[in-house]
Amino acid sequence: MIEKIFQLTGRLVQIVIQNPSDLQHVIGTANWAAGEIFDPVADTRTFKHVNVLDICEGTQRWTLQSFPSVGASVSPMECAALAALAHLVNAKAIFEFGTYKGVSTTQLALNVAEGGMVYTLDLPEDHPAYTLPIPKPEERAIAAEGGKGILIPRDLLNKVTFLSADSATFDEAPYLESMDLVFVDAAHSYEYVKNDSEKGWKMLRPGGVIAWHDCVASHRDVVKYLKECGHDIKLVGGTALAYSIKP
Ligand SMILES: C[S@@+](CC[C@H](N)C(=O)[O-])C[C@H]1O[C@@H](n2cnc3c(N)ncnc32)[C@H](O)[C@@H]1O
Numbered sequence: 001m002i003e004k005i006f007q008l009t010g011r012l013v014q015i016v017i018q019n020p021s022d023l024q025h026v027i028g029t030a031n032w033a034a035g036e037i038f039d040p041v042a043d044t045r046t047f048k049h050v051n052v053l054d055i056c057e058g059t060q061r062w063t064l065q066s067f068p069s070v071g072a073s074v075s076p077m078e079c080a081a082l083a084a085l086a087h088l089v090n091a092k093a094i095f096e097f098g099t100y101k102g103v104s105t106t107q108l109a110l111n112v113a114e115g116g117m118v119y120t121l122d123l124p125e126d127h128p129a130y131t132l133p134i135p136k137p138e139e140r141a142i143a144a145e146g147g148k149g150i151l152i153p154r155d156l157l158n159k160v161t162f163l164s165a166d167s168a169t170f171d172e173a174p175y176l177e178s179m180d181l182v183f184v185d186a187a188h189s190y191e192y193v194k195n196d197s198e199k200g201w202k203m204l205r206p207g208g209v210i211a212w213h214d215c216v217a218s219h220r221d222v223v224k225y226l227k228e229c230g231h232d233i234k235l236v237g238g239t240a241l242a243y244s245i246k247p
Helices: 002-018 020-038 076-088 103-111 137-144 154-159 190-203 217-228
Strands: 048-050 093-097 117-122 160-164 179-184 204-212 234-236 242-245
Touching: 002 020, 020 217, 076 103, 076 179, 076 204, 076 234, 093 103, 093 190, 103 117, 103 154, 103 179, 154 160, 179 190, 190 204, 190 217
Parallel strands: 048 234, 093 117, 093 179, 117 160, 179 204
Antiparallel strands: 204 242, 234 242
């Protein structure tokens, strides 16, 4: 450890001498890592980490669709993880909290089993009111945006059922234990993550899989809930995607 600290100090001094503006990159990376560790509630290192290729054994044919960068959506590696999870449970019925433009919905629709359906829930566009707190202004701005599901290719629309409601008032009763895969990615406040996860868990069949986006220090409430919920949580390496299999 001491040796590494000396090495780092030497390199930092060298960077300051050569080109001090390069420090920005080093400090940015270090700050991000320190943020992960600084707050024990947000520290994701305690979760079991799984390689995306180890989610399901053998080889599968995943189908992914790329999009020009869409903020607040799953990354390409997370798209692959969602595809792997769909294949892991041979998902025929999938429920998603948080459609937004449809990037993750598309990956789910591409990998749902033959004859299957993706149910995706978002706030009504003409009345995007919600009942539980959403403290982050950037999340409230996304919630108020129109064009939900707009990027989903037309040829996949027969595999997608759009549901329009505040997840806090959404009634999960008609879907109990009917879902093979649930994906939680709507509002990220503690109250909403708890609400959506508990409803999602009830909708999941035994042996089904529930996944959460944004299991990362910058979404402290997501990490906090996942640590408290008591499920066996795994985090997919190189992503902010966590999942758990219902016993
Ligand atoms: C982070 S985006 C989802 C991104 C999407 N899963 C993807 O990867 O492409 C969150 C979405 O959740 C929706 N949302 C926020 N609060 C909600 C609520 N209370 N009920 C239903 N949907 C909500 C927002 O309108 C927004 O479209």
